Amino acid sequence: MKAAVLHAFDEKLTAKEFVKYEDVADPKITRPSDVVVRIGGAGVCRTDLHIVEGIWRSKVDVNLPYIMGHENAGWVEAIGPGVEGIKVGDPVICHPLVTSGHCLACRRGNDMHADDSVFPGINANGGYAQYLLTGQRSLIKLPKTLAPKDVAPYTDAGLTAYRAAKKASRHLLPGQYVAVIGAGGLGHIGIQVLAALCAAEIIVVDRDDKSLELAKTCGAHHLVKADGNEVEATLALTGGRGAEAVIDFVGEGEAVARGLAMTANDGFYYVVGYGGKIELPTIDLITTEKTIVGNLVGSYAELVELMKLADRGLVQLHTKEYKLSAANDALHDLHHGRIHGRAVLVP
Template sequence: MKAARLYEYDPEMNTQLRIEEVPAPTVNHPDEVVVKVGAAGLCRTDLHIIEGAWKDIMDPQGGLLPYVMGHENAGWVEDVGSNVTSVKPGDAVICHPHRSCGICLNCRYGHDMYCDHGLFPGLGLDGGFAEYFLTTESSLIKLNTNVTPLEVAPMADAGITAYRAAKRAARLVYPGAYVTVLGVGGLGHIAIQCLKHLCGARVIAVDREPGARVLAKELGADIVLDGGANLIDEIKDVTGGGSHVVIDFVGELGVENVCWKLLRQGGELIVVGYGGTIEVPTLELVVNEIKIGGSLVGDYTELVELMQLNADGLVKMHQTEFSLADINKGIDDFKNRRFTGRGVIVP
């Protein structure tokens, strides 16, 4: 099969993935499933992997490379292990990115993304930037008959990461409150749609790219701002003191030390993007009682919920397609923000 493989980490992002022929994965355990990839989302984490930011976590001993990235996958079941009963060859599926064991205490509590024995195809083992990839039955969700893998692949990670953060924010606010979304990219544009259907809060979208601001307005954001030098004052003014919740989908480039300043007293910051370092005077935490916390990828049931919202036409992915042969162009366009929404690789 054809696959795009990473051969070296490069902080300067000058390296390119190599398109080459490699053996297709095969079923070796009773619960395994081979999926024919219909589409695979291109994620900012992929850029960080290439940069080497994940090396100490996913490749601490070295020796992983070359390997196949791609952790946002959807396609059709190609082959199944002897114990697999919920899917069969030909079924259209989306793949939760985390292969969980199902038996550790975290899994029993429903926190499968905390699984003690979890594996993450695309981060540490071969993923979906290829014609086929290997996963397990417990990671698969059958798609509604009117939904294609191409329409939803990035929701396997970007979608449920945004949904998890939006769901958390929705629990914290009331009708008329304000939620600010920083970054209207592959995750932010999903969060806006989710917030509009999960709560009655007013949604403020912030992005420096004109195209992203247009998209935010089309998706229902109540207020759209360009993130200029006066952003803090603008937010304080339009909200009457600050946002009740801020979701930061950037997490670097200086945004990480602006986002918490957008909160009102008692507000909460949900950090999703990463790469920077947050510096907050402890006096600010005490006097303003702001809360700061991270948000990881959503769990399996959250992906089920998001697929229902998608099937009902309430949350859609805005994406730009690239062939597997053009994956390096897709990575470069993504890095330089030449498209809005999500990039999708179509083998």
């Protein structure tokens, strides 16, 4: 099969080619629960750039060369002898983690904290290819309204955004505010989820005018330009108290300190993006009673819930398609901020 393969790390992201488009061996079924999916779409994520940079080397054990791509959807191509409930040809979206289902975390629905797991595209070959090896427990059948290439990024970007927005929606009341920092690939999904799940007013903070325009179409009630005065602007919108919830899809640079500053006392700061540091005197955390919440990719059940919202048209992805052979173009466009929404590779 054809695949876009990572052969070497590039810490400064200066190479003309991050991956090489080449022939590799087809994935093979070795376990009864294995499934091979013919890729219909593979999302291009900022995490992929971090992988190219080598940031994940300290977190996962992976040997180069290997195939990135952890946001995948397509059609069932082949199934192991123990697979039930799906058949060849079924359109599916893949939860990003492949687990056995036997550990206590799995049985509680905490897929991302499973004792025994494989994460295609992170610590195993992923979906920047014509075919992907995954497992039966990871697959969700798609309704006729949703095409694989249109939903692939939901498996990480959408699922992560959904998990954070769902947490926030559980305590947000009418008359309260939620601030979303970053209206890009994850943020524009999170805004729509918030609009679907709660009645709080949504403030969106971003430095890019096009991203703010996108945020408005996604359901934002207030737009704030990230120009160094976003804390003051957010406090003004909320009557000086700050937002009861802040969801930070940036998580680096000045966004972290400013996100905490625009969080109301007794409010919640949900950090999704990474690369920065949280530095806060303990006395300030005590006196303000702010809650800081980390957010990892969501569970299988949450991906099912997100697909229900997508099926009803309550959440829509803004995507830009690239051929699989143009994976480097997509990665460079993402790196240089030329993508508003999500990029998707189509074999």
